[in-house]
Amino acid sequence: MxxxxxxxxxxxxxxxxxxxxxxxxxxxxxxxxxxxxxxxxxxxxxxxxxxxxxxxxxxxxxxxxxxxxxxxxxxxxxxxxxxxxxxxxxxxxxxxxxxxxxxxxxxxxxxxxxxxxxxxxxxxxxxxxxxxxxxxxxTRVLFYNKELFAEAGITPPKTWEELAAGAEALKAEGVKYPYALPLGPEEAQAETMQWLLSGEGGYTDITGTYSIDSVQNVQTFTWLKDELVGKGLTGPVAPGKLDRAAAFAAFAAGDVGMLNGHPSLMGMAEKKGVKFGMVPTPGVDGESPSTLGxxxxxxxxxxxxxxxxxxxxxxxxxxxxxxxxxxxxxxxxxxxxxxxxxxxxxxxxxxxxxxxxxxxxxxxYPVGNTSWAAVNAAVKKQIGKAVAPNGSPEGVLGGLQATATRAESAE
Structure with missing residues (x-):
């Protein structure tokens, strides 16, 4: 919002x-x-x-x-x-x-x-x-800069593999943020959930129980760390320090190849004359089965x-x-x-x-859980560390799961 x-x-x-x-x-x-x-x-x-x-x-x-x-x-x-x-x-x-x-x-x-x-x-x-x-x-969709995509000779991605390959091509063209990954404290819970869903996971399982350190979620953040952040495809600011507002501003300034965005980004980009397209969020094997609402x-x-x-x-x-x-x-x-x-x-x-x-x-988000406020705050604070150079996706997600379990038992 x-x-x-x-x-x-x-x-x-x-x-x-x-x-x-x-x-x-x-x-x-x-x-x-x-x-x-x-x-x-x-x-x-x-x-x-x-x-x-x-x-x-x-x-x-x-x-x-x-x-x-x-x-x-x-x-x-x-x-x-x-x-x-x-x-x-x-x-x-x-x-x-x-x-x-x-x-x-x-x-x-x-x-x-x-x-x-x-x-x-x-x-x-x-x-x-x-x-x-x-x-x-x-809801969120993937925004992409049409002019930067044309210069790099790429089309909008449908899978993670295509997203990473597109980011490589954008980087080769000198794009500042091939893929902007805002995991900073402002709204990290949104970007995180978008990626977890695209990896067929989420904050909770089908019973509504927190499953933050599930196998799927660990695989998702391991992929992000190794294939995007580790290869220098997320721009000059560490994801854990990049806020959503700054990522949106960079997109409107023409410095971002692609990022997850909500409707307010349309107006920001149009005001600055950025020609953009929007496609469903890419998933592991194709279009993500669900998106963040x-x-x-x-x-x-x-x-x-x-x-x-x-x-x-x-x-x-x-x-x-x-x-x-x-x-x-x-x-x-x-x-x-x-x-x-x-x-x-x-x-x-x-x-x-x-x-x-x-x-x-x-x-x-699991907003009906009174524990969500504590979990949300912890995600904003910690999740950026999962993709840092010496970070451990398994360790960070495990710590967040422990926070969630404690918050649940305190209800």
């Missing part, structure tokens, strides 16, 4: 009347914009104005915070005993496990809850009960009550029109079936089609 520029603000409601029956709902939301011009404040201001016009006895106060601040802001409010009614942030499971959230089924009308994409609904569950309501989603979450805290008003407002938030408006404004994928169908059928959204096509087969 795009990290915003620390913009904060409060949108006051404009409800009429003022009797004791009036209800004010507080929503804390993340900013998906990259400037004041497209701050999420504008999206919410329009939506709230339309809602309040129809519901004069309900006022919605929205405060929008940058991605670097919003989760902490909500945590501070909860710790102070004053949670918002609604929070639209990155993770919900620890609040659900602590009994602080409404169940989605106690808030949403049946058609609205049933409209969520099934894998996103499932990812919003703790112990098979949905508490997290998906708000935005995206990412979702951000809406949740409703139960401390203040107002369940009916919260549910009615959320039904409005998740209308097809509002979901489409938000998705189009920020180059994100809709979280509902109705908006996904509308986007797939619309010429206006053809740029997002490669990502939309990936969504049904996407896999999400």
């Amino acid at each position: 795009v990290s915003a520029l620390g913009l904060t603000g409060v949108l006051g409601g404009c409800g009429v009347g003022g009797g004791s029956s009036d209800v004010t709902l507080r929503l804390v939301a993340a900013d998906y914009g990259d400037s004041a011009a497209n701050s999420s404040e504008k999206y919410w201001a329009d939506l709230v104005e339309r809602y309040e016009a129809e519901h004069p006895d309900v006022k919605i106060d929205v405060s929008v915070h940058s991605w670097s601040d919003v989760d902490r802001k909500v945590r501070e409010m909860v710790d102070a005993g004053d949670p918002p009614d609604l929070a639209q942030i990155g993770a919900y499971a620890d609040y659900a496990a602590a009994g602080k959230l409404y169940k989605a089924g106690d808030l949403l009308s049946i058609p609205v809850q049933a409209d969520f994409l099934s894998q996103l609904s499932t990812a919003g569950e703790v112990n098979s009960v949905q508490y997290g309501m998906p708000f935005a989603s995206s 990412v979702a951000d979450w809406m949740m409703a805290f139960n401390q203040n009550g107002h369940r009916d008003q919260v549910g009615d407002f959320l039904d409005f938030v998740y209308s097809e029109e509002n979901v489409l408006d938000f998705s189009r404004e920020y180059n994100l994928l809709p979280v509902t079936n109705s908006a996904s169908r509308a986007m797939a059928a619309s010429d206006e959204d053809k740029d997002l089609k490669p990502f939309l096509d990936q969504l049904p087969a996407s896999e999400l």
